[in-house]
Each structure stands twice: as C-alpha cells, then as structure tokens.
Amino acid sequence: QSALTQPASVSGSPGQSITISCSGTSSDIGTYNYVSWYQHHPGKAPKLMIYDVTKRPSGVSNRFSGSKSGNTAALTIFGLQAEDEAVYYCSSYTSRSTYVVFGGGTKLTVL
Amino acid sequence: QVQLVQSGAEVRKPGASVKVSCKASGYSFTGYYMHWVRQAPGHGPEWMGWINPNSGGTNYPQRFQGRVSMTRDTSIRTVYLEVSRLMSDDTAVYYCARGTVVTSGAYIYHGLDVWGQGTTVTVS
8 A cells, every 4th residue: 555645547638627636644754755657658667747846847748747635645637639648647755664755646537 | 068967787695785876967966866766667756865965965865764775976977876675566657856065054855856867676
C-alpha cells in the first residue's frame, strides 16, 4: 500500500482537461512544497513532469500544471493528446524515516 | 546528452545477493545525488535511498538499512546498488535516478529528473 493515495484511473477525450489527485498527510504534502509528478509509459523510463508542486522542467509542455491545497496535490493536463496516455505517479518529501514517498499511480486513458 | 544506463536483468534465488550498476554520462557525475527506486509488479514505486557520488555518503530508509548498500566508482562514473538476503518480495524493476545538485547543505528533494532504463531483478 503506497503512502500517497491516487485514483486508480482517469479518462478523457482529446482536447479535454483532466485532473489527477494525490492525497497525503501533514508529514508530507501538507507541510512541504516538494511534490513531484512523473509520467510513465510502459517499458520506458519514468519522466519528471512537475517538481516543487508547480514547476515544470525544461522541455515539458505547459499543458501540464501542478497545484496543492492542504494535504492534497493535483496534476492537471490541459488539451489532452493521445500521447498523454500513460501512468502518472506523484511523489513527495516526507519528514518520516522513509524520506521520499510515492503514490500508487493513476492510469490515464485518452478515449 | 544526460543519460543513465543500467546493467541487465538478473535472476537470483532467495537468500542470495544482487548488485546492479548505473553508468552516468553527459553531466558532472559528482555534482548530483543519485537515487534508487524500485517498482514491484502491481505496486507503486518505492524509494530505496540515495548516494552522494562526491563524498560516498548514503541515506537509506529504515526498512532497507542493513540489507541495501549503495556505492560508487568515480573513475568510471558508475553507482551500484547491492541488495542482500533477497526474498521473493524483492522481485521488481530497479531504477537509478538523478536527484538534486550536491551542495554543502542538507539534501532537499526536488524530484528525480533523469532515470535509467530499469533493471529487472527476479527472485525465485
């Protein structure tokens, strides 16, 4: 069981927007602005999409946006495209001994 | 370009050890922390720790202390993950991933920006 809670799946049509939630606690998301999001296509290396809650690495489309409210972080993808279909994981620094925690992943299906 | 290339798949029996390598290229090897993350079938990723390639210092979560060892060889820009006393639950894909720039201060997690291709370890 993962430390951060994500929905198992979300879906949307091309051009639509979707949001993936990531629920944590006051030991991680609620206190620290060190939330990151990863896109994972099967058989490939994960790709960093968002770090420090809202920041995008160079080369990542501005269709990807991160936010946080209380103990919950969110990843929003605007203008869905077929290539966005993947599994998305959230991650956060935690003050517990595990130091870094991940969510269980959300499968995004582009209809 | 920045790249991490890992060693190939491994099969081990329970109780054995495995050592996975991760060779870095395209950036200052000693300038960035290196993490190891694993993902077992049907589970989310699990953080296994980091190594400071400059000093060799490491940080492991409590559940892996005593069973996991991370080392590096700066001459060949390679970090290693060794897991001992393997159990079937250790069957997973193991990834190395680049972390934050090494500084004189405490480590801060800003995500993992470059990942290796993964190494499948099967314990059976």
